[in-house]
Amino acid sequence: GMETDADTFYRHLPKAELHAHLNGSVSFATMKKLIARKPHLNIEHSMTAISSGQRRTLEECFQMFKVIHQLVDSEEDILMVTKDVVREFATDGVKYLELRSTPREEAKSGLSKTRYVETIIEAIRQSKQDEVDIDVRFLVSVDRRNGPRVAMETVKLAEDFMLSSDGLVLGLDLSGDPAVCNGKDMLPALQRARNSGLKLALHLSEVPSQKEESEILLNLPPDRIGHGTFLHPEVGGSDSLVDKVCKQKIPIELCLTSNVKDQTVPSYDKHHFQYWYDRGHPCVLCTDDKGVFCTDLSQEYQLAASIFALGPEAVWDLSHQAVQCSFAPEPLKQQLKRRWAELRPQVLQPPPLQ
Ligand SMILES: CNc1ncnc2c1ncn2[C@@H]1O[C@H](COP(=O)(O)O)[C@@H](O)[C@H]1O
Numbered sequence: 001g002m003e004t005d006a007d008t009f010y011r012h013l014p015k016a017e018l019h020a021h022l023n024g025s026v027s028f029a030t031m032k033k034l035i036a037r038k039p040h041l042n043i044e045h046s047m048t049a050i051s052s053g054q055r056r057t058l059e060e061c062f063q064m065f066k067v068i069h070q071l072v073d074s075e076e077d078i079l080m081v082t083k084d085v086v087r088e089f090a091t092d093g094v095k096y097l098e099l100r101s102t103p104r105e106e107a108k109s110g111l112s113k114t115r116y117v118e119t120i121i122e123a124i125r126q127s128k129q130d131e132v133d134i135d136v137r138f139l140v141s142v143d144r145r146n147g148p149r150v151a152m153e154t155v156k157l158a159e160d161f162m163l164s165s166d167g168l169v170l171g172l173d174l175s176g177d178p179a180v181c182n183g184k185d186m187l188p189a190l191q192r193a194r195n196s197g198l199k200l201a202l203h204l205s206e207v208p209s210q211k212e213e214s215e216i217l218l219n220l221p222p223d224r225i226g227h228g229t230f231l232h233p234e235v236g237g238s239d240s241l242v243d244k245v246c247k248q249k250i251p252i253e254l255c256l257t258s259n260v261k262d263q264t265v266p267s268y269d270k271h272h273f274q275y276w277y278d279r280g281h282p283c284v285l286c287t288d289d290k291g292v293f294c295t296d297l298s299q300e301y302q303l304a305a306s307i308f309a310l311g312p313e314a315v316w317d318l319s320h321q322a323v324q325c326s327f328a329p330e331p332l333k334q335q336l337k338r339r340w341a342e343l344r345p346q347v348l349q350p351p352p353l354q
């Protein structure tokens, strides 16, 4: 449809995306190219994305990732997908992106976990060379489904890349189906990651009844929390969990459309953004899986503003705060903050039309 002034404001607003899973971020255009490469799989776009107004269960979402993984299973695919995703975030006005992905080995295409990460790093470098206007860093994901042994291997892989990637690999993400595997078993791997200087972004309390696990993981503590949907007492969490998060000022990555479409939150206006934002807690709006949930970061900011009645200044402060919550080293944070300051007058007080 037509772009309104509001659309323009949110697209021009400089943004930092801190919670984006690579294979969940594949756009419709890229999906078409992948499906054309592998017609024998008989995959249709409706099997990899939840269009507007539709909902699925979290379980169904994890089925979708399996389908997408069939389509993205070679070095060539990963290179294309990463470059496309980076370019799309840049087009949406994202100036800083922390991309995350689970290293996978694929016997069929001869892909190893090391090559998987190397290929993503190569795609990030190529995007920089092509002068795509965005700084990209990478977090290595641990899929809880694969258990503690693989988690430890993944941490070692992440450590190696942290030291050899010129600062592109900054941290570790714990994700995957929360119904599978107790996060407590991941503790040794996560502790090791933390001790070696990897930043930790952990999916926490994405579903109810993970109180005990969240208590334990919050003691690490993580550097950021993904979702945290069921941490507060009103939804079955506890004061003790909220206290831990608040006292340690652990930023929370909030993904509105993701949570509504996968039905962990009943509706946009009931989203826990409100709870944390009202307490002045650091909140970061993110997309989670822009491909699967058919959204982009501009849309997430626009939704939050309209549902929680945020004015332009408040929206600006949110996007500015996201830089502070990032894992970027201090000089890059300062550079990004200067960028934000330069763009501010154009975005908040656009010059009058000629
Ligand atoms: C919707 N809520 C969510 N909760 C937990 N984990 C999620 C997720 N969305 C995505 N992932 C994690 O990211 C993987 C896909 O990207 P990569 O292959 O790693 O790039 C999924 O398989 C899952 O492990």
Ligand SMILES: [Zn+2]
Pocket (backbone or CB within 6 Å): 019, 021, 175, 203, 226, 288
């Ligand atoms: Zn996620």
